[in-house]
Amino acid sequence: KTAKLLSLLDGQPVIPVIKIADVKDAVPLARALARGGLPAIEITLRTDAALDSIRRVAAEVEEAVVGAGTILNARQFDEAAKAGSRFIVSPGLTREVIAAASGSDVPLLPGVITPGEIMAAAEAGLDFLKFFPAEQAGGAAFLKSLASPFGGIHFCPTGGIGANNAKDYLGLPNVICVGGSWVAPDEMVKAGDWAGIEALAREASKLRKK
Ligand code: 3PG
Numbered sequence: 001k002t003a004k005l006l007s008l009l010d011g012q013p014v015i016p017v018i019k020i021a022d023v024k025d026a027v028p029l030a031r032a033l034a035r036g037g038l039p040a041i042e043i044t045l046r047t048d049a050a051l052d053s054i055r056r057v058a059a060e061v062e063e064a065v066v067g068a069g070t071i072l073n074a075r076q077f078d079e080a081a082k083a084g085s086r087f088i089v090s091p092g093l094t095r096e097v098i099a100a101a102s103g104s105d106v107p108l109l110p111g112v113i114t115p116g117e118i119m120a121a122a123e124a125g126l127d128f129l130k131f132f133p134a135e136q137a138g139g140a141a142f143l144k145s146l147a148s149p150f151g152g153i154h155f156c157p158t159g160g161i162g163a164n165n166a167k168d169y170l171g172l173p174n175v176i177c178v179g180g181s182w183v184a185p186d187e188m189v190k191a192g193d194w195a196g197i198e199a200l201a202r203e204a205s206k207l208r209k210k
Contacts, residue, residue, distance in 0.1 A: 002128045005087055005107035006176070008065050009040050013170055014204040015179040016041045017069060017158060018189075025189050026053035030064040032194040033184065036201025042089050042179060044069035045076055051083045058084025067109075074100035081106045089179075091132055093117055098124045109156060113137045118150055128154050128176065135160025140168040147174040163200075166207050 009015065016033050018041055020026050026043070033041055043054050045068060057066040067087035068080035077100035080088055090097050091111040101108035102124075111132040112118050121129055131143055134157035143157060157169050158179030169175045183200045 001101075001105075001107040002126075005109065005128060008067075008086055008107070009177060010065075011208075012038060012040050012205070013177050013207045014038060014166065014183065015067075015156065015158075015177055016183045016201070016204075017179045017181045018043050018184050019046050019181070019186065020049045020053045020189070021047050021186075023049040023052045023056065025192070026056045027060050028192070028194050029184060029189060029197065030057040030061040030066065032198040033201045034061065034063040036183075036198040037205030038183065038201040039063055040065040040067065040087075042067045042069040045072075045080065046070050051079055054080065054083040054085055058086075071097065073097065077101065077104070077108075089130060091130070093121055093124075093126075093129075098126075115146070115149065118146065118153055122150075122153065127152055128156070130179070131155045131157040133159025134169070134178075135165070140165070140172060143169065143175065144172050147172065150174070163203060163207075166204070170207055 016038055043050055054066055057064050065086050068085040069089040071077050071088050071090045074096045081104055087107050089109045093110040109130050111130040154174055154176045156177050161178045161180040162182040166178050169178050183204050188196050
């Protein structure tokens, strides 16, 4: 399923990590990010509006590739998949979430930090992983040191990444993309500043992998 996930992300360097408080913001936000060059987005299940937001974006925003984030258990995995999520992101790796993913066509991007967690993920057949929380756990230097022992494993670091440090990660051979909330700040979403968000997305979309 890694190939499926990679083809959905289609080389996009930054995956917006989004928290939607009001479902009416979901469609204009997804459209603004797509216009700015970031069609693949992660809507986190951190608000009551999340599942409805995923449903709406899946139904109404053809140009978007909507994923679900902050999936903590099998029930949430199933709800997110049913709502139309094309991919699912979890902050960590548990047997329950792995089992839910293995019974589903929707690819899972699970979070890890340690070598032991990476080995557990690899045993479950997962070789594209979220490194979270990236900055707090040791940053690009930590991630770089994982490249040699774990040659076949690739990462999407998220947590504390912004326009200032995204390049440090994208320059690493074991990093495919980064995730972050900086392209859709809460205040701009609340204010309905879609043009501002589009501009942030456009900047981020230029951060190509070398
Ligand atoms: C995530 O779940 O990926 C993070 O909460 C995003 O982290 P950020 O808000 O520091 O970008």
